Amino acid sequence: MARIDLNHIRHAYVPNPKSDKDYALKEVHHSWEDGGAYALLGPSGCGKTTLLNIISGLIHPSHGQLLFDGQDVTNLSTQERNIAQVFQFPVIYDTMTVYDNLAFPLRNRGVPEAEIDRKVRETLEMIDLGSWAKKKARGLTADQKQKISLGRGLVRSDVNAILFDEPLTVIDPHMKWVLRSQLKQLHQRFGYTMVYVTHDQTEALTFAQKVVVMYDGEIVQIGTPEELFERPKHTFVGYFIGSPGMNVMPVQLSGGMAQVGRHQIQLPSPSMPAVSGKVELGIRPEYVRLGRLGMPVKIAKVEDIGRLKIVRTRLEDQEIAVIVGEGQEIPTDPHIAFDPKGINIYADSWRVGGL
Amino acid sequence: MEKTWNNKAWFMVLPVLLLVAFSAVIPLMTVVNYSVQDTFGNNQFFWAGTEWFEEILHSERFHSALGRNLVFSFIILAIEVPLGIVIALNMPRKGWGVPVCLVLMALPLLIPWNVVGTIWQVFGRVDIGLLGHTLEQLGINYNYVQNPMHAWFTVIIMDVWHWTSLVVLLCYAGLVSIPDAFYQAAKIDGASRWAVFRYIQLPKMNRVLLIAVLLRFMDSFMIYTEPFVVTGGGPGNSTTFLSIDLVKIAIGQFDLGPAAAMSIIYFLIILLLSWVFYTVMTNYDAER
Numbered sequence: 001m002a003r004i005d006l007n008h009i010r011h012a013y014v015p016n017p018k019s020d021k022d023y024a025l026k027e028v029h030h031s032w033e034d035g036g037a038y039a040l041l042g043p044s045g046c047g048k049t050t051l052l053n054i055i056s057g058l059i060h061p062s063h064g065q066l067l068f069d070g071q072d073v074t075n076l077s078t079q080e081r082n083i084a085q086v087f088q089f090p091v092i093y094d095t096m097t098v099y100d101n102l103a104f105p106l107r108n109r110g111v112p113e114a115e116i117d118r119k120v121r122e123t124l125e126m127i128d129l130g131s132w133a134k135k136k137a138r139g140l141t142a143d144q145k146q147k148i149s150l151g152r153g154l155v156r157s158d159v160n161a162i163l164f165d166e167p168l169t170v171i172d173p174h175m176k177w178v179l180r181s182q183l184k185q186l187h188q189r190f191g192y193t194m195v196y197v198t199h200d201q202t203e204a205l206t207f208a209q210k211v212v213v214m215y216d217g218e219i220v221q222i223g224t225p226e227e228l229f230e231r232p233k234h235t236f237v238g239y240f241i242g243s244p245g246m247n248v249m250p251v252q253l254s255g256g257m258a259q260v261g262r263h264q265i266q267l268p269s270p271s272m273p274a275v276s277g278k279v280e281l282g283i284r285p286e287y288v289r290l291g292r293l294g295m296p297v298k299i300a301k302v303e304d305i306g307r308l309k310i311v312r313t314r315l316e317d318q319e320i321a322v323i324v325g326e327g328q329e330i331p332t333d334p335h336i337a338f339d340p341k342g343i344n345i346y347a348d349s350w351r352v353g354g355l
Numbered sequence: 356m357e358k359t360w361n362n363k364a365w366f367m368v369l370p371v372l373l374l375v376a377f378s379a380v381i382p383l384m385t386v387v388n389y390s391v392q393d394t395f396g397n398n399q400f401f402w403a404g405t406e407w408f409e410e411i412l413h414s415e416r417f418h419s420a421l422g423r424n425l426v427f428s429f430i431i432l433a434i435e436v437p438l439g440i441v442i443a444l445n446m447p448r449k450g451w452g453v454p455v456c457l458v459l460m461a462l463p464l465l466i467p468w469n470v471v472g473t474i475w476q477v478f479g480r481v482d483i484g485l486l487g488h489t490l491e492q493l494g495i496n497y498n499y500v501q502n503p504m505h506a507w508f509t510v511i512i513m514d515v516w517h518w519t520s521l522v523v524l525l526c527y528a529g530l531v532s533i534p535d536a537f538y539q540a541a542k543i544d545g546a547s548r549w550a551v552f553r554y555i556q557l558p559k560m561n562r563v564l565l566i567a568v569l570l571r572f573m574d575s576f577m578i579y580t581e582p583f584v585v586t587g588g589g590p591g592n593s594t595t596f597l598s599i600d601l602v603k604i605a606i607g608q609f610d611l612g613p614a615a616a617m618s619i620i621y622f623l624i625i626l627l628l629s630w631v632f633y634t635v636m637t638n639y640d641a642e643r
Contacts, residue, residue, distance in 0.1 A: 053539075056543060057542075058539050058542060058543075077542075078542040078543060079542065079545045083543065084543060085539070085540075085543045087536045087539065087540060088536075089534070089536055091536050091537050091539075091540035093554045093555065093558075094558060095554060095558045096554065104544055104546070104550075104554075105543075105544040105545055108544055108545040108546055108547065108550065109545050149540070152540075152544060153543075
């Protein structure tokens with residue numbers, strides 16, 4: 001296991017990058033602590049996989065340096081870096097048996113056969129394919145194949161880190177849950193440094209201690225699931241995490257008040273820093289109160305999602321989603337009020353204030 | 356809806372039946388007809404039974420042509436398949452090199468067979484041919500017209516030149532269909548170049564290789580035009596393969612009975628060997 005430092009890493013797929021637009025990965029400067037479980041969350045095409053492949057050495061970054069435990073590994077090959085990586089779609093060696101598939105990475109590294117046997121059997125137990133050991137890998141289902149891919153990542157105990165690139169995409173929902181909790185257990189037991197790429201927020205929030213949110217080639221926020229939820233640093237994080245995402249509306253600030261349309265909203269802290277640019281107020285649907293007090297709204301739609309209801313309201317031109325309990329009445333003359341705890345202020349999409 | 360049961364549907368397959376009848380069944384039956392009879396002028400036929408078959412099967416001449424053909428097919432398969440794989444592995448996967456390589460590879464396949472024969476016939480000539488003249492300048496007494504070894508060498512090189520591209524193109528098609536993730540996973544797993552070939556590329560090429568081997572075997576076993584143009588089956592009988600021998604008997608000597616019997620035996624051998632190849636390769640596949 002190792003601590004991984006990304007030292008001002010940038011990457012462009014085009015040969016002579018000129019502007020920022022040419023970079024698939026714009027300046028990433030960050031450390032993955034030894035033994036940490038990280039999720040790398042972001043929409044498709046935001047550079048998550050690029051970042052992962054840079055760590056494993058499948059891609060050489062255009063600029064910057066990569067350190068494992070302080071050692072520069074930027075120019076080392078994938079094999080020398082000793083990284084395990086699991087890909088989105090199952091990769092199996094289909095002429096081999098399940099057992100040989102798992103033994104393959106160990107045999108390539110000249111591990112003694114007795115040791116291989118022990119490790120492979122242990123891993124087979126873990127991925128629950130013990131009874132399939134002697135079967136050819138090609139006849140297996142997608143689930144089982146992906147488990148083998150996972151197993152090949154987990155079988156090497158001496159790796160610097162294990163990287164997962166959306167590994168559960170092809171697995172059906174029930175198995176997803178099981179495998180995710182197994183991975184979490186493994187992490188607790190062996191303390192691997194794990195980086196887990198996903199575009200699924202539930203997956204990210206349940207797996208990781210720290211979630212790294214990427215957007216358009218940059219890291220926009222690193223934090224615990226709670227921080228991402230309560231204090232999104234960037235409006236994108238607000239939209240992307242949570243269901244439905246954060247309500248974001250343009251406001252004008254004056255003194256300790258924010259003005260939305262004709263309405264004044266009391267801000268949590270009276271002393272706001274001076275801001276310029278596009279100013280917005282963000283509040284999660286969980287912090288909007290629906291009742292008879294506050295600003296009058298029209299109700300556009302009510303979606304019942306089981307234990308909760310999502311009420312789509314309209315405050316003048318602004319759409320605001322509100323989450324209310326299943327049993328709560330929706331008043332005939334609806335008003336909404338913002339809980340000061342949930343108010344965040346953004347200037348040019350970056351958070352500048354709140355509680 | 357009530358179903359109608361009658362035999363009118365047979366009319367639907369009639370065109371195909373007619374086509375197959377005229378293109379395959381009737382000509383084949385004509386051959387069968389010849390093979391069991393003795394013919395004389397004036398269209399006189401006499402029943403001969405299995406006589407021709409016995410004669411062919413016991414004939415020294417047939418045995419040696421068959422032997423030559425088997426050796427020939429074996430040699431060209433042993434050269435073309437590995438060579439084709441090696442070339443396909445080294446062809447570029449992207450960029451301007453791809454169309455260039457593909458066109459270069461396809462070129463020999465587009466040349467009519469007798470032209471291929473003529474090209475090599477000239478190419479190998481000692482007086483004006485590039486190959487023949489160069490070899491002679493190097494002090495090698497090269498003469499494919501008189502030396503059986505040289506004749507074989509020329510015919511084999513010609514076939515390799517003509518047909519290796521087919522194996523290359525088939526293998527290349529198999530290789531480009533392998534997703535990048537396999538190579539990436541192999542890097543992560545620390546696989547050597549050989550292991551990547553053995554466990555990723557070869558298994559993925561398996562099917563196309565089967566097709567390549569079958570096509571090359573059948574074609575080489577039936578080879579006629581090119582050696583006929585280059586060596587005419589000589590010197591002596593040294594490059595007389597089965598089809599050349601067959602044509603000699605049928606048209607040269609006008610022995611229709613033995614020629615027909617030989618055709619049938621020839622056909623059955625190809626069928627049998629193709630079946631063996633297919634079974635062995637697919638079984639091996641299923642076993643693994």
